[in-house]
Amino acid sequence: MASSAAVDVSQFDHTPYYCEENAYFLCKNLCANGMAQPDGSDLYIIFISNDKKQIALWHQKASKFTDGLVLWDYHVICVQRKTDSSIVVWDLDSALQFPSPLAFYVSETTRPWFQLFPEYQRFFRIVHASIFLRHFASDRRHMKEPDGTWQAQPPANDPIVAEDGTVHNLNEYMDIKAADAVENVDDGVINTVHSEKLGIVIKQDQLEKFFTHVT
Template sequence: MASSAVDVSQFDHTPYYCEENVYFLCKNLCANGMAQPDGSDLYIIFISNDKKQTALWHQKASKFTDGLALWDYHVICVQRKSDSSIVVWDLDSALQFPSPLAFYVSETTRPWFQLFPEYQRFFRIVHAPIFLRYFASDRRHMKEPDGTWQAQPPANDPIVAEDGTVHNLNEYIEIRAADAVENVDGEMIDTVHSDKLGIVVKETQLEQFFTHIT
């Protein structure tokens, strides 16, 4: 693998709050010089499907030896570096941190593993500068009807968007097969760089998207 490993412990991580973990990961990468100051080389990837059952391997939270976990959704960060290398930052993965995109996809999604069509993974790609401005979560999705937490939340205050929105996580994780674009082309790349919710791509289009960025 071409990328150099980074000590994952330098980044905050709260189990089951991957969207907030990635939000602050991006901010830290920008602040410490590991990414562009404006985050323009970073992309947020939401992984899910219509069933809200997404199989990923090499996950730290797994109880299985192969690291298999079934998430309702998962969130990672992909960086397209200035030397054109593409790496994945996944705070929940047991793989090298970060991992080259091709290696990560091969090991984490196991494309050769046959899934029923309704469990196919889809990927919402959002440009980090837009995500950092517009994403918001008041963590309501992690509360039981009686107000108790399903999992202890991060110590920091909930994330509020620049425009004052307090919760829109549901918009990002609403990922359906019907929303996937037909082709990844220049127009779709422009959409990611301008639209709050980016685009949804099929698993076979994920790597293709990043090779099209200039």
Template sequence: MASSKLDSPSTATNVPPLDVSHFHHTPSYCEENVYLLCKKLCTSGLADADGSDLYVVFISNEKKQVPLWHQKASHRADGVILWDYHVICVQRKKESGSSPLVWDLDSSLPFPSSLASYVSTTIQPSFQLFADFQRFFRVVHAPIFLRSFASDRRHMKDSLGKWIAKPPAYGPIVAEDGAVHNLNEYNEIIAADVSTVGTDSLNAVCWQKLGIVVNETQLEEFFSMDAS
């Protein structure tokens, strides 16, 4: 992901705030950071072993300019930054009464934060934005993402083949089916793709490779639905 400039809340969660430095983070490679985050949450016991309570959420729009607040890469006091796209993990525990959690490695908010707190402070839906800055969210079930996602990092090279941002030290991520790059399938998000939130969408996200797309007024609704 890339950013450009645009001219402390804390809410109790079901998981105590963790030290974000214990998780792998390469600046500008949020999709890979979240891929590794999901794996670590599964192996550490912080999530279901198969990742069934985790969702990878891509945030973008047709113009590739989405403002988010409380981002550590920002140079402003309010932490606002304009990403071309951003990727976070949302955890939806099966236990009754559990609040959905957001794991955002680039956020200055508590790690993790409740979804309600993250929406109100990072997405700020009450803030009036021009149409070009509206945020859309591709929600992908983590077990599917971990099998299907691939990136050879071609999007981080300029026309001369030079790196725009230093790549991670580990090798590129290859999908189980052998695909070497499909990031564009995930971060290409348009308003026409927005789904109606309901039982069908809850089921669809559990079997569709690219999940479903919701708008910013539907995000909390989707994660508050009864899975039963």
């Protein structure tokens, strides 16, 4: 069951179809307004995708169906492990409570009991937000048609440029393959997430375990 500690989602900027930028600025805002640690140390960015670039997620605002089903090529959310050890998901594209407890979000959004062919299983790239905010960059090229027109209207703010001047590396984060998933979640995996630009890739059934291991 969802917690009662809901937050007004309208206080955060949201541009449809630009989930990576939504998550980026969400993290910045959570840090700035005192709802997260100032350095983002309690926040994690998660890219969800697979080899097919087709993932089914439910309760999405962009859906045309009553159950909120959308087949995304990838999706990006923010997960927070709070000081009281509770774990919540911030997803600006979700119709669920904002934020939602992790277990509730996973159950409702991914419907683990819903049988998928192996090639459509979801995989999760976990990146520590404090690292992501320094290294992520997007010039939005992935949202342009060959003739230069936009597939969807971009955010009003300027494109995100990394601290080192990189203008686009979104493709590195969204390149998620089953073969890259770790076998076990252990201290080494936790340390990698806290030190490497692209974090690690895990399977769906390892997601909750990862966050219970984070200290």
